[in-house]
């Protein structure tokens with residue numbers, strides 16, 4: 001059963017047991033496997049003895065809609081069409097051809113639904129879109145959290161450091177590790193077939209075949225070689241866990257080595273799940289939850305009782321990733337706001353706001369890699385070209401943007417814009433964790449106090465080049 005702590009009602013409309021089907025509106029967990037939202041919809045369809053309709057749409061009018069993001073999502077939809085084809089659910093993929101064309105489609109589908117199930121994803125335009133839909137439909141609309149290992153609404157507390165979140169997880173996480181989503185929630189399930197969709201829906205044609213170049217979206221950001229979809233994501237996941245995880249502890253900070261999972265884009269669009277990743281790791285490590293001991297006070301290593309490499313990976317994709325979801329789910333108004341920074345960071349930013357900036361770059365210069373710093377230019381070059389770049393360089397990238405901007409609001413805007421536009425994994429709760437980490441969130445005050453940065457942690461390209469090898473990287477992307 002889908003754990004109740006992961007289910008939230010968004011309206012007070014009733015469930016209509018006599019209507020035609022259960023409707024799952026897939027917006028963020030764009031996958032047929034290991035998905036609590038789909039699982040919940042299946043459970044309700046079985047209980048009500050009704051067909052299940054899975055509705056996955058791609059709009060054109062959202063911020064940053066471009067060839068790169070569209071292509072990645074469409075590749076995922078093609079894969080979903082294949083996976084649902086042999087299932088008892090009816091998959092209804094819909095790609096909007098012009099802005100506003102899809103308006104009314106969800107309402108038309110929901111008008112004949114017993115229940116509407118959605119994805120509880122706490123960021124970007126999704127919560128506002130769902131809140132508007134919840135007012136429009138006359139049927140119970142519930143959203144289900146399939147984001148991570150720790151259900152977002154198990155706590156109301158907002159954690160301001162990774163250490164305090166880790167301490168908390170060490171106390172409360174174990175029972176949630178026993179409640180994994182079913183790998184294939186439709187396997188072995190028998191559901192009635194739906195004779196036809198409501199007549200009112202017929203003016204919207206289902207299908208994923210579309211020429212991205214014909215859509216009214218930004219064509220200046222081309223598709224990348226990284227291909228979207230659950231099948232590619234799962235292959236990458238398996239390859240990483242089986243062949244690279246053992247070296248993660250030593251190679252994760254080296255941008256010239258393919259030492260990280262490169263799963264962020266797949267996690268972002270929900271093509272793979274955190275649970276699938278976790279399940280593969282624990283299988284590889286022959287681990288079981290019984291080995292978990294008591295909290296060890298938030299220490300980074302030693303609690304999971306996994307190999308050191310796996311512990312350091314789990315700390316990234318559980319502690320650090322889910323820390324971002326904790327913030328955006330409980331502070332929807334603040335996770336993107338400078339007001340949410342810790343007091344010391346706000347004070348030091350204010351104190352140094354008027355410090356002269358020896359190098360100031362416009363957003364356009366940043367976007368075109370036109371700075372004096374060749375490592376930074378290379379990182380921006382990789383982001384423009386590949387739609388992804390390495391964590392260590394993201395930290396440096398953000399710190400330099402702050403140093404080269406008039407102030408924190410301008411730096412924040414530049415980070416949001418560049419990542420939102422070019423990074424496949426952008427527009428995610430951990431995107432804002434990253435931008436705000438640059439400005440002091442989840443960090444402490446550092447000394448010595450410097451110009452511009454004040455007590456914010458400082459990073460420089462020269463120091464980075466001393467710590468890690470970047471020569472080949474600069475040659476490749478510079």
Ligand SMILES: Cc1cc2nc3c(=O)[nH]c(=O)nc-3n(C[C@H](O)[C@H](O)[C@H](O)COP(=O)(O)OP(=O)(O)OC[C@H]3O[C@@H](n4cnc5c(N)ncnc54)[C@H](O)[C@@H]3O)c2cc1C
Nearest residue numbers: 260261262263264316317320321391394398425426431434
């Ligand atoms: C300024 C800045 C901006 C960032 N913007 C984004 C973004 O837009 N989207 C995004 O997904 N990540 C972002 N990150 C976090 C991190 O850099 C990426 O998740 C990571 O580099 C993705 O590569 P990977 O999948 O190979 O990571 P791996 O090292 O293989 O880690 C596995 C997963 O763990 C999570 N993870 C790893 N590092 C972090 C971290 N530092 N914080 C939170 N979660 C983490 C991600 O989900 C990642 O896919 C940003 C970090 C910084 C400093």
